[in-house]
Amino acid sequence: MVGSGAREHALAWALAKSADVVVTPGNAGMTAHGLVCVSTPASELESELFVIGPDQFVVDGLADELRAQGKTVVGPGADGARLEGSKAFMKEFLTAAGVPTAAYGVFDDEEAALAFLATMTPPYVIKTDGLAAGKGVLVTHDLAAATTDVREKLSGAAFSGAGTTVVIEEGLEGEECSLFVLCDGTDALCLVPAQDFKRVGDNDQGPNTGGMGAYAPMMAMSSQRIDEIVRLIVTPTLSELKRRGIDYRGVLYAGLMVSPAGVKLLEYNVRFGDPEAQVVVPLYGDGLYDLLLRVGEGRLAGASAVPTGAAVTVILASAGYPQSPRTGEVIHGLGPDGQLATPLENVIIFHAGTTRNGEGQFVTSGGRVLAVTGLGANVAEARRRAYEGASLVNFKGSVRRSDIARLASEGEK
Ligand code: AMP
Ligand code: GLY
Numbered sequence: 001m002v003g004s005g006a007r008e009h010a011l012a013w014a015l016a017k018s019a020d021v022v023v024t025p026g027n028a029g030m031t032a033h034g035l036v037c038v039s040t041p042a043s044e045l046e047s048e049l050f051v052i053g054p055d056q057f058v059v060d061g062l063a064d065e066l067r068a069q070g071k072t073v074v075g076p077g078a079d080g081a082r083l084e085g086s087k088a089f090m091k092e093f094l095t096a097a098g099v100p101t102a103a104y105g106v107f108d109d110e111e112a113a114l115a116f117l118a119t120m121t122p123p124y125v126i127k128t129d130g131l132a133a134g135k136g137v138l139v140t141h142d143l144a145a146a147t148t149d150v151r152e153k154l155s156g157a158a159f160s161g162a163g164t165t166v167v168i169e170e171g172l173e174g175e176e177c178s179l180f181v182l183c184d185g186t187d188a189l190c191l192v193p194a195q196d197f198k199r200v201g202d203n204d205q206g207p208n209t210g211g212m213g214a215y216a217p218m219m220a221m222s223s224q225r226i227d228e229i230v231r232l233i234v235t236p237t238l239s240e241l242k243r244r245g246i247d248y249r250g251v252l253y254a255g256l257m258v259s260p261a262g263v264k265l266l267e268y269n270v271r272f273g274d275p276e277a278q279v280v281v282p283l284y285g286d287g288l289y290d291l292l293l294r295v296g297e298g299r300l301a302g303a304s305a306v307p308t309g310a311a312v313t314v315i316l317a318s319a320g321y322p323q324s325p326r327t328g329e330v331i332h333g334l335g336p337d338g339q340l341a342t343p344l345e346n347v348i349i350f351h352a353g354t355t356r357n358g359e360g361q362f363v364t365s366g367g368r369v370l371a372v373t374g375l376g377a378n379v380a381e382a383r384r385r386a387y388e389g390a391s392l393v394n395f396k397g398s399v400r401r402s403d404i405a406r407l408a409s410e411g412e413k
Contacts, residue, residue: 001026002042002062003053006315006352006371007274009033010281011051013348017286022047028362029351029370032338042066049074049293052250055131058270059085063250072296073249076270080241080248083268087167088129090268097240099233100264102257103170113150116168117143123171128153130165137208139171172266174259177218178276179226181234181252182291184300186242188234188252189291190226192283192307193218194276195408200322202403209322210368213404215312215379216279219411225263229256233265249295275313278350278371283307312382312405313373314390318353318364319397325367326397327353333393334362340392346375346382347389364395380409 001012001023009030012021016035022045023030026037042050043065050066052058052075061078075081082089088106095101102125107113117124124146128136138149152158153166176198180191194216200206233254241248253269253276272280281288284305294300318325331354335341339349350373353366370393374385383405390400 001051001053002057005053005274006350006368007272007277008053009035009350009352010278010371010373011053011272011288013350014281014284014286014288015051015292018289019049027351027354028356029338029349029354032336032356032362033351034337043069048072049289049296051075051292053271053274055081055084055269055271058250059131072293074292074296075250076246076248079244080246080250081270083252084270085131086129087127087267088165091167093240094237094265097236099236100262102172102264102266105168107150107166107168108154108164110151110154113154113166113168114147117146117150120168120170123173125169125171126150126153127167127169128158128165129167139208172257172259172264174257175220176266177221177256177258178214178273179221179229179254179256180272180276180280181254182295182300183238183248183250183252184295184298185247185249186238186298187300188230188238189300189303189305190230190234191280191305192216193221193226194273194280195405196273196276197401197404200317200399200401202401207322209317211273211275212315212317212401213313214273214275214279215310215382215405215408216276216283217307217310217379219379219408221258225258229254229263232263237268249298251295274352275315275368275371278313278373279311280307282311282348282373282375283309309375309377310379310382311373311375312379312386312409313350313371314386314400314404315352315368316370316372316390316393316395317368317399318366318395319399321367321399327364327366329364329395329397330357331362331364331369331393331395336360338362340389342392344385344389344392347385348373348375349389349393369395369398378409378412379405380412383409
């Protein structure tokens, strides 16, 4: 398992139910939880299966490097990873594949960009082309703010590491859904739909983040809806990948906008979502290893995956996240294993940004610090457990949303 966040902690924990797992590099919370973490790079390790967690490694071509060594890998090569690495490429791909998506324009030039913006109606959506940890997208009703954002992205004043090309899009309304589609180069298998909460504050206020919480299954997505998504979005995508000679073995993460008028694809990512993995993976019991091995080996045909129950995860983030997180705070409420000092049944803590100080205490070391996951028979029960668990953990300035999965759990009553 390659990576060091809460997503990788959840994946490694689930894989360890049926395999010996080594994580590179992992984090302090995984080690405490009994997972073997090493600093050796993946290219110098031997394993039956390599699973790559973070987008940057996939986009940088780690899967190609490992496959060139004869290894079995979950994660597309750099060719398939362009779906996430460049939003301009992704939009062009979707158009070629005939996948429904927001109308858009791609710009390097301010005059043309602002002229296009003037033709759009609010909400305005401005995206930086390259990887920006989920933070490179502005959605606003304020034309002046949109104009400033276009200027800053084009000039490199904002997100210059992700390039200075911008994508301006039609604003879509509806419910967002994250659907992880396992692909083995030919066949595909959808995992249970999940919902992520991207804005930092309650009621979707404040800036976009990497994700402040999630739940699964998303009951609002009926099996007819999923069938429609497979027909209109997944199948055309697989055909277009084939047509371009891209052998896509990994997770194709469809970020969807669902409205009564239909479903449109907001974006593709080329790996599991974080924090969605922390609620999807636990629903498959000890079945994850077999599924992912089939992905890597191109043997997905005939595989089935039946999820059980529901999960909710609440992210505890550092003060100042996402703009300028303040780290180095001692975390209270965790035991030596990095789990709740006072254990609660069906609550698991996945570590994102933690390390240990000289006294062995866990301290914060990143924007997102912990993902507290509750499991239950339904979303309401899972939510109660997640929040009960989260209430037992504290550090100075900790930020959390109080409304993760609230509407979904009310909808079950
Ligand atoms: P992306 O990185 O493309 O998924 O964008 C991050 C977030 O911005 C999405 O999860 C949505 O909440 C929002 N977003 C992106 N594109 C659009 C759009 N065309 N219309 C409305 N919201 C959007
Ligand atoms: N949860 C959003 C992402 O992983 O990109």
